[in-house]
Amino acid sequence: xxxxxxxxxxxxxxxxxxxxxxxxxxxxxxxxxxxxxxxxxxxxxxxxxxxxxxxxxxxxxxxxxxxxxxxxxxxxxxxxxxxxxxxxxxxxxxxxxxxxxxxxxxxxxxxxxxxxxxxxxxxxxxxxxxxxxxxxxxxxxxxxxxxxxxxxxxxxxxxxxxxxx
Amino acid sequence: xxxxxxxxxxxxxxxxxxxxxxxxxxxxxxxxxxxxxxxxxxxxxxxxxxxxxxxxxxxxxxxxxxxxxxxxxxxxxxxxxxxxxxxxxxxxxxxxxxxxxxxxxxxxxxxxxxxxxxxxxxxxxxxxxxxxxxxxxxxxxxxxxxxxxxxxxxxxxxxxxxxxxxxxxxxxxxxxxxxxxxxxxxxxxxxxxxxxxxxxxxxxxxxxxxxxxxxxxxxxxxxxxxxxxxxxxxxxxxxxxxxxxxxxxxxxxxxxxxxxxxxxxxxxxxxxxxxxxxxxxxxxxxxxxxxxxxxxxxxxxxxxxxxxxxxxxxxxxxxxxxxxxxxxxxxxxxxxxxxxxxxxxxxxxxxxxxxxxxxxxxxxxxxxxxxxxxxxxxxxxxxxxxxxxxxxxxxxxxxxxxxxxxxxxxxxxxxxxxxxxxxxxxxxxxxxxxxxxxxxxxxxxxxxxxxxxxxxxxxxxxxxxxxxxxxxxxxxxxxxxxxxxxxxxxxxxxxxxxxxxxxxxxxxxxxxxxxxxxxxxxxxxxxxxxxxxxxxxxxxxxxxxxxxxxxxxxxxxxxxxxxxxxxxxxxxxxxxxxxxxxxxxxxxxxxxxxxxxxxxxxxxxxxxxxxxx
Numbered sequence: 001x002x003x004x005x006x007x008x009x010x011x012x013x014x015x016x017x018x019x020x021x022x023x024x025x026x027x028x029x030x031x032x033x034x035x036x037x038x039x040x041x042x043x044x045x046x047x048x049x050x051x052x053x054x055x056x057x058x059x060x061x062x063x064x065x066x067x068x069x070x071x072x073x074x075x076x077x078x079x080x081x082x083x084x085x086x087x088x089x090x091x092x093x094x095x096x097x098x099x100x101x102x103x104x105x106x107x108x109x110x111x112x113x114x115x116x117x118x119x120x121x122x123x124x125x126x127x128x129x130x131x132x133x134x135x136x137x138x139x140x141x142x143x144x145x146x147x148x149x150x151x152x153x154x155x156x157x158x159x160x161x162x163x164x165x
Numbered sequence: 166x167x168x169x170x171x172x173x174x175x176x177x178x179x180x181x182x183x184x185x186x187x188x189x190x191x192x193x194x195x196x197x198x199x200x201x202x203x204x205x206x207x208x209x210x211x212x213x214x215x216x217x218x219x220x221x222x223x224x225x226x227x228x229x230x231x232x233x234x235x236x237x238x239x240x241x242x243x244x245x246x247x248x249x250x251x252x253x254x255x256x257x258x259x260x261x262x263x264x265x266x267x268x269x270x271x272x273x274x275x276x277x278x279x280x281x282x283x284x285x286x287x288x289x290x291x292x293x294x295x296x297x298x299x300x301x302x303x304x305x306x307x308x309x310x311x312x313x314x315x316x317x318x319x320x321x322x323x324x325x326x327x328x329x330x331x332x333x334x335x336x337x338x339x340x341x342x343x344x345x346x347x348x349x350x351x352x353x354x355x356x357x358x359x360x361x362x363x364x365x366x367x368x369x370x371x372x373x374x375x376x377x378x379x380x381x382x383x384x385x386x387x388x389x390x391x392x393x394x395x396x397x398x399x400x401x402x403x404x405x406x407x408x409x410x411x412x413x414x415x416x417x418x419x420x421x422x423x424x425x426x427x428x429x430x431x432x433x434x435x436x437x438x439x440x441x442x443x444x445x446x447x448x449x450x451x452x453x454x455x456x457x458x459x460x461x462x463x464x465x466x467x468x469x470x471x472x473x474x475x476x477x478x479x480x481x482x483x484x485x486x487x488x489x490x491x492x493x494x495x496x497x498x499x500x501x502x503x504x505x506x507x508x509x510x511x512x513x514x515x516x517x518x519x520x521x522x523x524x525x526x527x528x529x530x531x532x533x534x535x536x537x538x539x540x541x542x543x544x545x546x547x548x549x550x551x552x553x554x555x556x557x558x559x560x561x562x563x564x565x566x567x568x569x570x571x572x573x574x575x576x577x578x579x580x581x582x583x584x585x586x587x588x589x590x591x592x593x594x595x596x597x598x599x600x601x602x603x604x605x606x607x608x609x610x611x612x613x614x615x616x617x618x619x620x621x622x623x624x625x626x627x628x629x630x631x632x633x634x635x636x637x638x639x640x641x642x643x644x645x646x647x648x649x650x651x652x653x654x655x656x657x658x659x660x661x662x663x664x665x666x667x668x669x670x671x672x673x674x675x676x677x678x679x680x681x682x683x684x685x686x687x688x689x690x691x692x693x694x695x696x697x698x699x700x701x702x703x704x705x706x707x708x709x710x711x712x713x714x715x716x717x718x719x720x721x722x723x724x725x726x727x728x729x730x731x732x733x734x735x736x737x738x739x740x741x742x743x744x745x746x747x748x749x750x751x752x753x754x755x756x757x758x759x760x761x762x763x764x765x766x767x768x769x770x771x772x773x774x775x776x777x778x
Contacts, residue, residue, distance in 0.1 A: 030457075030476075030477040031477035031478075032457075032460055032474065032477045033457070033458075033477070035460075036419075036458060036460065066479055067477070067478060067479055070462060070479040070480060070481075070636075071460035071461050071462050071480070072460070072461030072462060073419055073460045073461035074460060088381075088630075089381035089382055090381045090382040090538075090539070090576060090579070090610070090612045090623075090626065090627075091381070091382050091538035091539050091544075091612055093623075093626050094539050094540060094612065094614060094618050094623070095539070095540075098718075099763055099764060102761075102763060103741075103763070106741050126420060127379060127381050127463060127630065127634070128379070128380070128381035128382065128383075128384075128420075129420065130378070130383075130384040130387045130420065130421060131198065131201050131384075132235075132382055132384060132536065132538035132539075132544065132612075133198070133235030133236055133238065133538060133544035133545060134201055134202070134235075134238075135538065135539075137201075142422075144200075144201035144202075146201060146202070149768065150763060150764070150765055150768070151739065151765065151768060151769065
C-alpha cells in the first residue's frame with residue numbers, strides 16, 4: 001500500500017464533523033489542544049479536518065498550519081504503525097547514541113522523519129526522553145529499550161516486524 | 166474522598182489518616198522512572214504473591230515515585246527496616262516476600278555493595294548518605310496517585326497555614342528572606358518576582374508552572390511531578406495567595422506521559438477535596454489550575470514563548486520588557502516559576518525562612534537537585550545543599566567514573582551551559598560560581614564526561630540541538646547557530662581550517678550579544694566554554710586531523726592486527742558494510758574505502774584484534 005492510497009482512505013467529512021462536535025470546537029477553543037485531540041483521534045491531522053477546525057475556530061487555515069508546523073509533534077500524513085523514537089540527548093550521545101541511530105536507519109532503510117514503505121515503522125529522534133540513566137535509549141511506541149548497542153537493534157526491530165505481519 | 170470546608174477539616178482528616186491501622190511492612194517500588202525496566206511487573210508480582218500468601222492486611226505495596234538511584238532500576242525500599250534493593254526483577258519477588266517480609270532477612274544479591282560487602286540500609290548507601298533530601302523528601306515515599314497518602318505525610322499543611330493566618334505581603338517577605346532563587350536556570354530571586362507580579366495592576370492575574378523541562382540531561386522536574394505532584398500544587402496555592410492570582414496553568418511536556426497523568430489526577434483530587442477551586446478551605450481564596458500539554462518545542466521553556474504556546478499560538482519569544490509580571494498570559498500580570506521552584510515553596514513556609522537559608526552559600530540558599538548522568542557509576546537524581554562541590558556529587562555520591570577512566574569535565578546547564586573542567590572539582594557549586602567558570606547552573610542537568618568524550622564533538626552536539634530548536638524569529642540565532650554548526654561539522658569531519666577557532670569565537674560572542682531570547686543568547690555557551698578550557702582539542706582536530714578522545718568517527722581508522730586475528734570471521738559477518746575480507750582461519754583485513762567506521766567489528770571481536778586509531 002502506498003502513502004497516497006492510505007491518505008485517500010482518511011476519515012470522511014462526517015467522521016471529522018462528529019469528532020469536532022464532540023470536542024465542542026468553537027472560537028473559544030485553544031487551537032493547540034484541539035490539534036492534539038484531533039491527532040489523537042485520527043493518528044494524524046488530515047487536511048479536511050484542518051480546514052474544518054479553521055472554519056469552526058475562525059482561525060485562518062494559514063495560521064492553523066503555522067501553528068502545527070511549528071511544533072514537532074504534529075504531522076499531516078499518516079505514519080507507520082510503530083513509532084521508533086531514538087533519543088539524541090546528551091547522556092545518550094556520550095554513550096554512543098549516534099551508532100545506535102545509524103544501526104536503526106540501516107536496519108529500516110529510512111532516515112529520520114520517514115516511514116518504511118510497508119508502513120510498519122516511523123523513525124524520529126527526540127531531544128531527550130528523560131531516561132538518561134538507561135542511555136543510550138530508544139522507545140518503540142510506549143516501550144523503552146535502554147543500554148542499547150548497535151548489535152542489539154536488529155533483534156528488537158525484528159520482534160516488532162513479526163508482530164506486524 | 167471528603168470535601169474540606171475549613172482548615173480544621175484538613176487537620177482532622179490528616180489525623181484520621183494517621184490513625185489508620187498501619188501495615189507491618191510497606192514495600193515501595195519506584196513505578197515511574199523504573200517503569201522502563203519493568204517496575205509495573207514487579208508491583209504486579211508483589212501484589213499477587215502477597216495475596217497468594219494471605220498477607221494482604223499486613224503488607225502494603227506502594228507504587229511510589231523515583232527513589233533517585235536510577236542506576237539501580239528497578240529500585241525497591243522495604244519499610245520499616247529501610248532496606249534498599251536494586252535491580253529487582255519480577256522473578257526476585259518470591260525471595261523478597263519469603264526472606265525479607267516474612268523472615269526479616271536481607272537479600273545480599275539485591276543490595277548495593279561496597280567491595281563485595283552488601284549494604285542493606287538505604288541510609289548507609291553512599292549515594293544517599295551524602296545527600297540532603299528536602300524537596301525530594303516524599304518522592305519515592307508517598308503514592309503519587311493518592312491524595313490521602315500525601316496528606317498523611319503533611320501535604321497542604323503549609324498552604325493551610327498561609328491561607329489561614331498570613332498576609333500576602335508577609336508570605337512574599339518570607340520567600341524573599343529565604344533567599345530562594347528560580348531553579349529553572351537564570352536564578353532570579355523568587356520573592357522579588359512575586360513582588361513584581363503582586364504590584365502589577367491588572368485582573369485577573371495568572372501563575373504558571375513551567376514543566377517544559379526540555380534540557381537534554383535534566384529529569385528532576387519529571388520526577389517531582391511524577392512522584393510528588395501535590396507538593397508542586399501546594400507551592401502554587403501559596404504563590405497564588407501571595408500574588409492574588411485566581412488562575413494557574415501547569416505547562417508540561419508531552420514527552421512525559423506519566424507526569425501528565427499524575428499531574429491531572431492530583432489536580433482533580435485536590436479540587437474534589439476543596440483544596441483547589443472556589444473558597445479553598447473556607448478561607449475565601451479562589452484558585453484553580455489547568456494543565457496544558459506541550460507539543461514538542463524546546464524554545465517553549467522560555468517564558469514569553471511558553472505564554473504564546475499556552476495561548477495556542479506558535480511558541481515564539483518576544484522582546485522583554487514588558488515582562489510577564491506586567492503583561493503575560495492574555496496580556497495580564499503573570500508569574501512563572503519552574504517545577505522545582507514551586508516545590509521549594511512549601512518547604513520555605515514549613516521551615517521558616519531562616520531555617521531554610523541555613524544551608525547554602527552566601528548568594529544561593531537551600532538545596533538543588535541535580536540529574537546526574539553520562540559517564541558516572543550511580544546515575545540518578547541527587548539533592549545537595551548549594552555549595553556542594555562537583556567532587557562530592559560525582560565521586561562521593563555518584564561513585565565516580567566507571568571502567569577506571571579519568572574524569573574530564575562535567576557539562577552543566579544543558580545546551581545553554583558549558584563544561585566545567587577537572588581543575589574545578591573542588592569548586593563549591595552555586596549560581597554565581599558556576600557562571601564564573603563559563604557554565605550555568607541551568608535546571609541542574611549534570612553530564613559527566615571522561616577521557617573518551619571529545620569536547621569538540623560535545624560542542625557540535627549542543628550547537629546542532631540549538632540550531633534545530635531555534636524558532637527562527639531572530640537572525641543571530643537562526644543563521645548564526647547554523648554557521649557555527651557548519652564550522653563544527655567541518656572540524657569534526659577533519660576539514661577544519663586554522664582560522665575556524667577565531668571564527669567560532671567571534672560568531673559565538675555576536676550571537677550571545679544580539680539574540681532575542683535566552684535560547685539564542687546562551688546557544689554559543691557550549692562552544693565558548695570548550696574553546697576556553699579545551700582549545701587544544703580543537704587544535705588537534707584542525708592541525709593534526711586527529712581526535713584525541715577517539716570519538717569523531719571520520720577521524721578514526723579501523724584496522725585488524727594480523728598477529729591477533731584468528732580468522733574466526735565473526736567481524737566479517739557483523740560488518741554492515743561488507744568491508745571486511747579474509748579467509749577462515751587467516752587474518753582478516755578491513756577495506757578502508759568501504760568502512761563506515763561503525764565500530765561493530767571492534768565490539769564483536771573476542772581477540773581484541775581490531776585497532777582503532
